[in-house]
Structure formats: structure tokens, C-alpha cells
Amino acid sequence: MPSSSVSSWDEPEGLAARGTLIVLAGRGEHGGVYERFGRRIGFDAYRVRALGDPTADPAVLEQAAKLLADESLPGPKVLVGSDTGALYALQLAAERTAGVDALILAGLPTGTWTAGSWEEEAAARTACPTHQGRLTGDPGFRRGAIDGTPDLPAPRLDLVHVPVLALHGKDDTISPLDRALSVYDGHAGVHTVVFHGGRHDVLNDALHRTAAATVVLFLERLRLTSDVREAPEIHDAGQTPSIRQLPLIAQELT
Template sequence: MSSSQPVHSWDEPEGIAPRGTLVLLPGRGEHGGVYERFGRRIAADGYRVRALGDASLDPAAVADAAAKLLRDETLPSPRVLVGADTGASYAAELAARNTPGLDALILAGLPAGSHSAGTDTGTGTGTGTGTGTTVADWESELEQRTACPTHRGRLTADAAFRRGALEEAPAQEPPALDRISLPVLGLHGADDSISPLEEARRVYSALPGAELVSLAGTRHDVLNDVTHRTAAAAVVLFLERLRLSPQLPPIAIAEDIA
């Protein structure tokens, strides 16, 4: 794998048998390290996590790196692609191509509709961020991304994070989910202004077998917002069901005791 595509890795605790592998494709402006909190939490439950770079910068390289990881027999199955923002679009495209080694798909904050390039916060010259983005622009971007103070601080201090990238239009149209035959879990913020939930529902409706979970009080960075624990729990529940069968049999069942 080329050095231009570094892989951020989180493994299961020592002495715990691995239960599967997640290959994560970040979104616009992000890199794999942005998902450290998510990776550590999922790894604590026995799943290996491998996070790549922003596919919008070099789609072919990221797709090739993801395909190599999915074919890697040293990584435990099931092997699941996780995509965030535009990474979700690229992950869905890989699934539609029947990429070998892929068992399921998790799409977080999938871009949908005309709002997916964000609102105009400006990217001209301005004060103090070193990227051509003004302080006011950055605050606006943070507001759209996440309400989690920890994650906001993490992004603000991250020199490798590409500010203003959320203004870039997705490089491709929303994926044709009807070409995907794998189990699919969608996670979407109920308060996502970049990709509104109603428009996401319309995209997911093309695949009746897909499961779409909305998270209350959550913005675009659904894996890194204030409900990140609930998002991770939803992912683990999906993975545990997937281990039983691609038909995703229920495990936690709400009983009617009325």
C-alpha cells in the first residue's frame, strides 16, 4: 500500500478474539485520525478498524487501498465498509461494484440532494487559520459539522484537517443503492443541514432492505457528534447481527408487556 495512503489502525484488546473488520472512508477535509474516538470504541468491542484518507482528494488511490484491505485474509470477517459524508458515497460505489471481500456497508451522513455542498461560508482570505478560511467561516463550519465540544476542539487543533472542504460539492451523484445487494446500515443526523434527513430518506428508499437510523440532536458528522456513543452502539448492534447472518436477525427485542 502506498505511503500516500496511510492507514490509521485500532485493534481489539489483547486476549480478545477479533470479531470482524471495519474499513473506514472519511469525508471531505477529514483524515483517518479524525475517527480515533470511534475506532477505539469499536475496537474495545473486538472489531478491528482501519481508517483511510479523504477519497475526494484521490478517489482511485483510496478505492484501491480499501479493496486491498477487504481482500486481506489476515483481517477477520465479516469485513464492513464504513463511509462518512462523501466517504459514504465512495463506499456505496465500491459495494455496487461487488468488491471482493465486502460483507456489509455502513453509511454515515450520506450526501443527499442539493444541500450536500453546504451553505456559503466563504473561503476567501481572512484572519488567523492559515488556510484562507476566516475565524467566522470556521465557526460556521463547526456549527454544521458537530455540536460535540470535544470533537469541535479536536478539529480546531488538527493541523491536518482541511478546513473549508465541506463547501466542495461531492464529486459524484448520490449512489444508486438499488445496485447494492449487501446488508446496509445508514446513520444520519436528524439536525443535518448539509444532507437533510428527509432527502436522505428518499435516497435510502431505493433499497428496501436498508436500515436507516436517525440520531436526535445530531448534525452532519454523525459518528463524531454529541450522540457518538449511541452511534457506536448502533454500529455494534448491526455488526453483532451481521455475524449471525446476512439477514440480520434481531438480538435485542423489545417485548410487549402491556
């Protein structure tokens, strides 16, 4: 799939869209890798537009800016970045790119990592056998790209003035948890959730349903208030659970 392609998932027919997520893919990925995430978030009436890997095609950032400025897409508009996509999402927010209402950062990279084989890379990316199989059979996915160390923007969270949801796997070997937490530490606007057993590709990991539920909760709270940290808790046992109701599989660190 060309890096310029935009993968799209919309709200179910008959429902009003509740906002828009713009996904920046990580190293080696393309927007279609996020089909499962996009469909699940779309089911909750949020539009999802997934773009390619900015490290392979800088034009992806121009695409993101155009989508943020597109008045036909409903707000709030949230930039979602996975792996290096998280660094680029941070860059756009730090530069005060128009239209960014919040950030969701998954598997923020914090250094270099090298895989000895595809099997090792797949296992480090995700514990989900379905997603491992999808990546293995995807001709548009670039194996080994995770080893690359492109010239990436520094994570300037001090320049970000929108709510941030940070998702990270406790067992992430590509970006070890302690290093990621050191980046987030001291920034009051960051809401951090750690997934026990989670690996690098948090949105496509074995706990992808929990990750999606956490994202939807964040989005609903964002719609209620401009400050997620002061938003009321959402409790509805028949729908997505509150983050605070997930102590066995996710840990909230704000």
C-alpha cells in the same frame, strides 16, 4: 496526516477479533479523525482501519480494495463511509468489490452546502465541543473542503446486495434528513437510524456513544445472519442497548 496513511485500532489483547471495519473519511478529513470511534469499536473486539478522503486522493479506494482482500483481516468486513466517504463506499459495493459484507453509511451527502466561516462549518459538522476542538486544532484537517462539489458517484443502492446501516442526524443542515431518506426509501436492505439532535458528522457527534452502540449491535446481528432485517433482537441491559431501546435519542425507520 497524509491521505495515504491508515489509522488502525485492534481488539484488546487476549480477545479474538470479531470482524473488520474499513472507514472512508469525508471531505477534509483523514483517518485519524476517527480515533474516538475506532477505539470504542476496537474495545468490542472489531478491528478498525480508517483511510483518508477519496475526493482528495482517489488512491484511497485502491487502499480500501486491498484491505478488503487482505486475508489477515477477519470477516465480516464492513465498509464505513462518512459524508462523501459514504458515496464511495456505496460505489465499491455497487461494483461488487470483493470482500464487502455490509455497509455503514453516515451523513450521506445529498447536495451542495456552503459555510460562511469556520465556526459555522464546525457547528454544522458536530454538536460535540470535544470534536469541534479537535478539528479546530488539527493541522491535517482541511477547513472548507465540505463546500466542494467534486464529481461524485451516484448512490446506486439498487446495485447493492449486502446489508446497509444508514445513520443520519435529524438536524443535519449539510445533508438535510428528508433528502437522505428519499435516497434510502424503497430499498429493503437498508436499516435506517435517525439521531435526534444529531448533525452531519454522526460518528463524531454529541451522540457518538449511541452511534457506536448502534454500530456494534448491527455488527453483532450481521455475525448471526446474512440478513440483518431478519436477525433476532439483542437484549442485554449490561451491554450495548438494542436499537429499539433508544426511542428518545434515535429513531429506527426500517
